[in-house]
Amino acid sequence: MRILFSSYHNPSFWTITEYTEKTLMKLGHELIPFDDRAFIIPDRLRRNARFLQNWDLNRLNRRLFSLASATQPDLCLVAGGNRILPETIQKMKSQGIQTALWTIDVPRSFQPVLDAAPSYDFIFCGGTEAQKLLSEAGIPNTHWLPFACDPEVHQPADVDSEDRKKWGSEVSFVGSFYPNRAQVLEKISDFDLKVWGPGWDKLAKNSPIKKLCSDARLKPEEWIKIFSSSLVNIVIHYQDGKTPCFQAAPRVYEGLACRSFLLVDDQRDVKSLFQDGKHLAIFEKPEDLKKKIAYYLNKPEERNRIATQGHEEVVHKHTYVHRLKKMLSVIEAGG
Structure with a gap:
């Protein structure tokens, strides 16, 4: 055709x-x-x-x-x-x-x-x-x-100790700056957190995550190293209180294809496509996110099981x- x-x-x-x-x-x-x-x-x-x-x-x-x-x-x-x-x-x-x-x-x-x-x-x-x-x-x-996702591009990266030092953290977020994302991430600034993506220079000077952000436009070969080097990867969808947004963003599929453990905000389409606790984990409020980060950081076997099942699901269906x-x-x- x-x-x-x-x-x-x-x-x-x-x-x-x-x-x-x-x-x-x-x-x-x-x-x-x-x-x-x-x-x-x-x-x-x-x-x-x-x-x-x-x-x-x-x-x-x-x-x-x-x-x-x-x-x-x-x-x-x-x-x-x-x-x-x-x-x-x-x-x-x-x-x-x-x-x-x-x-x-x-x-x-x-x-x-x-x-x-x-x-x-x-x-x-x-x-x-x-x-x-x-x-x-x-x-x-x-x-x-x-x-x-495209499994030929989005796949687990081979990372060494230098990669983990540069790209890794206990908790990561990859994505553009939006105010709702900043509000959530500021609530978890007491974790070992790194934030990557364009627009984060817009943060207020007194933001607790100002020093944790890298204002960068990352290539796939760079951000898959972040997903592969971090223990918990956060996905927060755009919300402005006026515009409906139920979709599962591309980053959900891409992160799962990297066999990464994802903590995703409560999105209708995400829950229609993936099972909470089986393929990824879902949080509702910042307080819930904090609790789940603390829980999963202490459960490496459970994180790995969910990440593996999420990877299998996404490459076979999505x-x-x-x-x-x-x-x-x-x-x-x-x-």
């Missing part, structure tokens, strides 16, 4: 985009990539001038349609969807091109997706919060397609090969 894949290539690290492209080619499909953030006007200007934003967005959509017209793919798969206009999808369909949307982002600015969603032939949702919002908007026929095969089988069957 010839597949035109519209998504965003982050220049700093691999995301769902690269793993999806790699998997589609691995499955034998012809890939035609399109970067849906290839704006020519800088973001700081577009943010302050709506006409510039509209001009550049329309230019981007014309480029996507021109590429589709020139290559005539069997399928146009759009990841995210915030920047692809309804008329672009409709014009591709008028040329006999099937179209599919895979929502992947936390729905903080979801209206463009709601506007375009009725135009697609198929809709897949990375989190059930997107299914809920689409259903409330009168778009019920969606498919839940969670994120995944890889990008599983996800893309499922997506394409739904499309080939007509929904």
Whole structure:
């Protein structure tokens, strides 16, 4: 199948985009990539001038349609969807091109997706919060397609004493700064904790975790060493009190694929896919997190058992090969 894949290539690290492209080619499909953030006007200007934003967005959509017209793919798969206009999808369909949307982002600015969603032939949702919002908007026929891991990339790392000294700690967190994450991590600052990821320079100067943070954009070969060198790895999903977020973030699957012990916040989709105490452990409040960290630090055999079972579960059921095969089988069957 010839597949035109519209998504965003982050220049700093691999995301769902690269793993999806790699998997589609691995499955034998012809890939035609399109970067849906290839704006020519800088973001700081577009943010302050709506006409510039509209001009550049329309230019981007014309480029996507021109590429589709020139290559005539069997399928146009759009990841995210915030920047692809309804008329672009409709014009591709008028040329006999099937179209599919895979929502992947936390729905903080979801209206463009709601506007375009009725135009697609198929809709897949990375989190059930997107299914809920689409259903409330009168778009019920969606498919839940969670994120995944790539075992060829996400796997236990061979770490020596120097690696453990550099990357390891009793407790680690890998991910971007968000206020809700900082609030939780500040409650566990009395543990041997290291925090890694972009944006942590935004912390208040008096934050108890200020000196524990490395403001860094890590490559996979670096953060898998963190997961492989740390005893307890924390996953905290984005929450702002307004935006629904039920999804299991990519880091859940990736951490499990590294055979790491994960302590994950109480997310609906995580609990639908994995068993608490069997594949990972779940915490509800910061006080619960503190208790569970202390408990599991003193239970190495239990940690290792859970990490091993989580690894087996994720590599046998939750890889990008599983996800893309499922997506394409739904499309080939007509929904």
